[in-house]
Amino acid sequence: MKFVDEVVIDIAAGHGGAGCASFRREKFIPMGGPDGGDGGRGGDVVALADAGLNTLVDYRYAKRHEAGNGEPGRGSDQFGAAGRDVVLRMPVGTIITDLASGQVIGELMQPDQRVVLARGGDGGFGNLHYKSSTNRSPRQKTPGWPGEHRRLQLELRLLADVGLLGMPNAGKSTLIAAISNARPKIADYPFTTLHPNLGVVRAGPSRSFVVADIPGLIEGAAEGAGLGHHFLRHLQRTRLLWHVVDVAPLDPAVDPVRQAKAVLAELRKYDDALWRKPRWLVLNKIDMVEQHLRDDLVREFTRRMRWRGPVFVVSALAREGLKPLLEATWTHVQAARAPASGIVDVRFAPDKTVPAS
Ligand SMILES: Nc1nc2c(ncn2[C@@H]2O[C@H](COP(=O)(O)OP(=O)(O)OP(=O)(O)O)[C@@H](O)[C@H]2O)c(=O)[nH]1
Ligand SMILES: [Mg+2]
Known part of the structure; x- marks a missing residue:
């Protein structure tokens, strides 16, 4: 469609x-x-x-x-x-x-x-x-x-609890496919995803939340580079952003930290409020990094990013490290869904435990 x-x-x-x-x-x-x-x-x-x-x-x-x-x-x-x-x-x-x-x-x-x-x-x-x-x-x-x-x-503007943000090929679609019922197209070339997809994640019995996968963002998106930044509107109503980063790009000339910073710069250009939204770092493709190098890589990455927020280290492909991410997200989403926080969305709560306001 x-x-x-x-x-x-x-x-x-x-x-x-x-x-x-x-x-x-x-x-x-x-x-x-x-x-x-x-x-x-x-x-x-x-x-x-x-x-x-x-x-x-x-x-x-x-x-x-x-x-x-x-x-x-x-x-x-x-x-x-x-x-x-x-x-x-x-x-x-x-x-x-x-x-x-x-x-x-x-x-x-x-x-x-x-x-x-x-x-x-x-x-x-x-x-x-x-x-x-x-x-x-x-x-x-x-x-x-x-x-x-x-x-x-x-x-x-799609209604989702979590929005995925990241460069093309970071593995956003692989991640949503690993954790939800969504079956987006996945491929090893940039801009595989051309429009947003929603996936319902079941984090446990009667615990579900919705994730929105959007096209990748590149430097200059505000000026129309790549698919532009117009799809960021679908993140505006989310409660949390997962910033997905490919920590092991095939091209050694690509610096993941620089890429992550470029994504954030584009995000801020689009909408300051979106930039201020709760955002977690999801370091993906860790399976490509040898076990004994992983801790150092993560430490170095967050240091260079000056990142003090939550960090999750995962492999969407190997389905590693996903459980802590989903559990923490569920806790965050549930708190954010409290009626006082504004939007209450009963659409995806199969047990209808979330009250309609
Ligand atoms: N080794 C490894 N490869 C991965 C992982 N996650 C994704 N990939 C691969 O990375 C490539 C891009 O994955 P996608 O999920 O299509 O990436 P995307 O971020 O949705 O990309 P766009 O839709 O183009 O923005 C695919 O070839 C995936 O198989 C991972 O955890 N480990
Ligand atoms: Mg994709």
């Missing part, structure tokens, strides 16, 4: 139907009185969060969405039928912004959440509505009200 995370669409709610002015005319019933009904309401345009979607590709070409108009009222006390609503299914994590005002109309944070994007117009009044003891043959009627229309920007 094609991955699209930003689109602009036009939506229009339905217009209200016009009210009707009419009088009851029947044999043997002189002066039957007003009997014109009201018009029906126009349909709304509604967004619905669908947990089964993870891209906005459906809106790439289908750019205009209109709800039905209300039917006009008719004689014989008939009210017009309401217009048909249009329901637009979008992935969880979509942010909907009105382009004219720049205001966020809604954020889809939970599956099945609904947000009304444009309201249908009310139907007009028929003359029946104006009947009173002093005005027994009103001729007034009103037209229906127009429906709202807007131009919207839809932006998808």
Whole structure:
């Protein structure tokens, strides 16, 4: 499926139907009185969060969405039928912004959440509505009200607990494949991953969290190098970043510390808040380093990085060192998921122990 995370669409709610002015005319019933009904309401345009979607590709070409108009009222006390609503299914994590005002109309944070994007117009009044003891043959009627229309920007920011950050070939996809149900493409050339993937990690019975694997980042990404840095938006809603580093690059001219620093510089250029997010160092491909050299390598790496945060030494390929990483992550994620911290996401909690707020 094609991955699209930003689109602009036009939506229009339905217009209200016009009210009707009419009088009851029947044999043997002189002066039957007003009997014109009201018009029906126009349909709304509604967004619905669908947990089964993870891209906005459906809106790439289908750019205009209109709800039905209300039917006009008719004689014989008939009210017009309401217009048909249009329901637009979008992935969880979509942010909907009105382009004219720049205001966020809604954020889809939970599956099945609904947000009304444009309201249908009310139907007009028929003359029946104006009947009173002093005005027994009103001729007034009103037209229906127009429906709202807007131009919207839809932006998808995936919801995940942990985001993977790193150079191409660092082993991010290998790692997510080793620990989760995700089966991304893995290969020994850069930019194997072209769009984000989510994987659900089961760290134990009723302990699960979601990891987002994104394309690799290289120096100059802010200026468009590689795949650019636009995918970093999918890390913005995570609670923790794993900075995955290949500690044993095949090319001896490549310095892993320099690479790690370049990734962090790009991260900071993209968004300072993202740079400040809790971040752990995951030193990968340790299987390529002889056992007796490993401790020194790790010490030297963190010293040169001036890194004082958590460090995990792993081999995604050999599945070594993963358990401590997963356990510590679970503890962190669980604490961060507490309702006071903001977003609560029940989507991936199979036992529904996480309360919805
Ligand atoms: N020896 C060894 N090789 C690994 C390890 N992890 C990944 N690799 C290899 O490194 C190469 C790149 O792995 P990927 O998982 O595709 O790397 P990535 O970070 O997802 O790369 P992009 O998607 O291009 O950003 C593959 O050939 C993997 O088999 C590891 O722990 N040890
Ligand atoms: Mg990859």
